[in-house]
Amino acid sequence: MFKTKKLDSDKVFGFFNSIFLIIITALIVYxxxxxxxxxxxxxxxxxxxxxxxxxxxxxxxxYAKILEDARLVTGFKNSIILTVWGTSIAMAICLITAFALxxxxxxxxxxxxxxxxxxxxxxxxxxxxxxLHQSLGTMNTYWxxxxxxxxxxxxxxxxxxxxxxxxxxLFESIKVDGGSYFTFFFKIVLPLSKAIIAVIVxxxxxxxWNNYMTSLYYIQDSKKWPLQLVLKSITDQIKANSSEVGAxxxxxxxxxxxxxxxxxxxxxxxxxxxxxxxxxIQKYFVKGVMVGSVKG
Amino acid sequence: MKLQKxxxxxxxLSIKKESLLKxxxxxxxxxxxxIPAVVGMLIFHYYPIYGITLAFKRFMPGRPISQxxxxxxxxxxxFFASPNSMRIIWNTxxxxxxxxxxxxxxxxxxxxxxxxxxxxxRKKFIQNVTxxxxxxxxxxxxxxxxxxxxxNSGIINILVEKFTGEKILFFGEDKYVLPIYVITGIWAGLxxxxxxxxxxxxxxxxxQLEAAKIDGATRLRIIWSxxxxxxxxTIVILxxxxxxxxxxxGVDKMLLIQTDLNRxxxxxxxxxxxxxxxxxxxxxxxxxxxxxxxxxxxxxxxxVNGIANKLSDNxxx
Numbered sequence: 001m002f003k004t005k006k007l008d009s010d011k012v013f014g015f016f017n018s019i020f021l022i023i024i025t026a027l028i029v030y031x032x033x034x035x036x037x038x039x040x041x042x043x044x045x046x047x048x049x050x051x052x053x054x055x056x057x058x059x060x061x062x063y064a065k066i067l068e069d070a071r072l073v074t075g076f077k078n079s080i081i082l083t084v085w086g087t088s089i090a091m092a093i094c095l096i097t098a099f100a101l102x103x104x105x106x107x108x109x110x111x112x113x114x115x116x117x118x119x120x121x122x123x124x125x126x127x128x129x130x131x132l133h134q135s136l137g138t139m140n141t142y143w144x145x146x147x148x149x150x151x152x153x154x155x156x157x158x159x160x161x162x163x164x165x166x167x168x169x170l171f172e173s174i175k176v177d178g179g180s181y182f183t184f185f186f187k188i189v190l191p192l193s194k195a196i197i198a199v200i201v202x203x204x205x206x207x208x209w210n211n212y213m214t215s216l217y218y219i220q221d222s223k224k225w226p227l228q229l230v231l232k233s234i235t236d237q238i239k240a241n242s243s244e245v246g247a248x249x250x251x252x253x254x255x256x257x258x259x260x261x262x263x264x265x266x267x268x269x270x271x272x273x274x275x276x277x278x279x280x281i282q283k284y285f286v287k288g289v290m291v292g293s294v295k296g
Numbered sequence: 297m298k299l300q301k302x303x304x305x306x307x308x309l310s311i312k313k314e315s316l317l318k319x320x321x322x323x324x325x326x327x328x329x330x331i332p333a334v335v336g337m338l339i340f341h342y343y344p345i346y347g348i349t350l351a352f353k354r355f356m357p358g359r360p361i362s363q364x365x366x367x368x369x370x371x372x373x374x375f376f377a378s379p380n381s382m383r384i385i386w387n388t389x390x391x392x393x394x395x396x397x398x399x400x401x402x403x404x405x406x407x408x409x410x411x412x413x414x415x416x417x418r419k420k421f422i423q424n425v426t427x428x429x430x431x432x433x434x435x436x437x438x439x440x441x442x443x444x445x446x447x448n449s450g451i452i453n454i455l456v457e458k459f460t461g462e463k464i465l466f467f468g469e470d471k472y473v474l475p476i477y478v479i480t481g482i483w484a485g486l487x488x489x490x491x492x493x494x495x496x497x498x499x500x501x502x503x504q505l506e507a508a509k510i511d512g513a514t515r516l517r518i519i520w521s522x523x524x525x526x527x528x529x530t531i532v533i534l535x536x537x538x539x540x541x542x543x544x545x546g547v548d549k550m551l552l553i554q555t556d557l558n559r560x561x562x563x564x565x566x567x568x569x570x571x572x573x574x575x576x577x578x579x580x581x582x583x584x585x586x587x588x589x590x591x592x593x594x595x596x597x598x599x600v601n602g603i604a605n606k607l608s609d610n611x612x613x
Binding site: 009010013014017018020021024025027028029031032034035038043046047048049052093096097099100101103105106107112115116119121122123124125126127128129130131132135136147148150155180181182185206209210211212213216217228231232234235238239240241260263264266267270271274277278281282 | 316319320322323325326327329330332333334336337339340341342343344345346347348350360361406409410412413422424425426428429431432433434435436438439440442443444446448449451454455458467483486487514515516547548551552555569570573574579580582583586587590594
């Protein structure tokens with residue numbers, strides 16, 4: 001009697017819980033799905049609301065148009081260059097710094113650590129940094145985005161990983177063989193830390209790929225714009241178009257039509273790298289969040 | 297006796313001094329490793345801190361900050377005297393408060409709900425799918441919103457028109473700024489924030505769970521009495537961290553929501569400082585506003601951290 005009552009209430013709970021989860025998941029996935037099918041559908045069918053579940057009048061014209069758009073193609077190239085260089089440099093600095101700070105025998109270790117952590121909470125802010133780049137001549141170059149790019153947060157994660165996963169005996173054995181810190185770092189520490197390096201590389205690369213604020217601040221030459229800035233200017237255009245209901249002139253209508261054709265494919269194209277990385281991210285992501293939360 | 301002790305101290309001290317130099321020399325390679333990061337930090341993070349003095353100076357184009365004349369709190373007076381500024385501060389507080397009050401419980405509820413799923417693969421699937429939006433850039437998220445809300449072909453406007461017969465200019469009116477900001481925030485961050493709670497939930501004592509089940513506790517009872525208390529530390533720490541952003545609305549996102557038509561609601565401290573500084577070139581005034589914003593956030597963080605420390609032994613410092 002008692003048991004069945006409990007079972008019933010659990011069943012009801014389980015039922016509503018499943019419905020709740022299905023709705024949430026659908027709300028999160030559907031916009032992406034909709035944009036994907038709208039990107040390969042006839043724009044008129046999309047505008048008429050006929051592509052809610054399945055594509056209609058399949059066409060790849062939107063994608064073809066994007067490949068013709070010089071702005072987007074250069075933006076894509078710029079973003080790749082920026083991400084590859086930025087990630088390599090940021091990773092190299094992050095790893096050597098984390099290694100040095102992970103050695104307990106380093107005199108002044110706590111002070112240097114505080115020196116880094118302070119910058120997480122306080123900085124000069126927009127204008128002083130902008131003026132600095134102006135006087136350094138790094139304006140309009142990717143150096144302005146790459147050089148200040150050391151993430152103290154990632155560095156601390158790596159440092160904690162080195163401390164808890166690389167044993168002292170290994171260092172002792174290297175010392176006995178006459179090896180230095182350099183050999184220890186390259187021969188032992190790096191190979192032992194592949195998992196954490198993978199996580200941090202993913203985060204860093206994603207950060208460079210998705211970053212748009214610093215490029216908005218420091219890259220004014222539109223030929224050097226990374227993809228996200230190009231995308232922002234396209235979005236601004238759509239917003240401007242849609243502020244005025246009903247296009248006034250024939251010209252405006254024509255540009256709107258062309259723009260409508262590409263507006264969905266542009267979203268898909270810009271997120272391709274994210275989708276390509278997704279399997280790796282999936283493998284390491286949860287681990288990464290957990291490392292971060294352990295550090296607290 | 298006393299003298300002897302002192303002598304001993306001196307001896308120890310001198311041994312230490314000698315070995316400190318030796319220790320430093322022994323670690324020279326580590327210092328070499330630290331050079332790039334330290335130099336980078338000094339140039340790009342510490343040097344600009346000096347530039348904050350600009351908040352109390354009059355900026356002269358073409359002249360270094362050090363030569364600019366001091367004018368005290370003039371910029372701050374100007375900022376607080378203007379009715380425009382009050383509107384901007386109010387917008388900032390309103391948007392960040394509403395989005396944080398709503399954004400906070402949802403991932404928690406979602407994580408608790410997802411944790412009830414017994415089927416491991418189903419659970420993993422939902423978890424992996426729902427954090428995808430977190431990987432998208434703000435620009436992509438907002439482009440999606442702009443495209444879906446567009447009056448001429450956006451799916452949401454098509455639905456709105458079907459039911460009401462009219463189209464809505466979502467980016468043309470003040471009242472839609474807050475909903476757009478909050479909903480896109482939830483969409484992008486829900487799955488990611490839940491991961492944190494889920495990993496904390498996975499460490500709940502299994503024996504305790506089994507015991508509760510045998511005692512006939514319902515699932516809701518288990519959530520309330522076992523799982524929620526297990527998340528307490530995570531909740532407190534995330535709350536403290538959030539309070540450090542109480543006076544900051546994502547400039548990156550707001551710039552993407554802002555149009556000339558919705559500025560009444562979309563002007564926030566961050567966008568105002570950006571616009572004044574980099575678009576209008578009023579460097580000193582912009583620095584003053586940023587400084588005010590930073591100090592307000594840091595003080596809030598410290599206050600909340602202190603309170604949390606007193607109440608529950610949880611703090612981030």
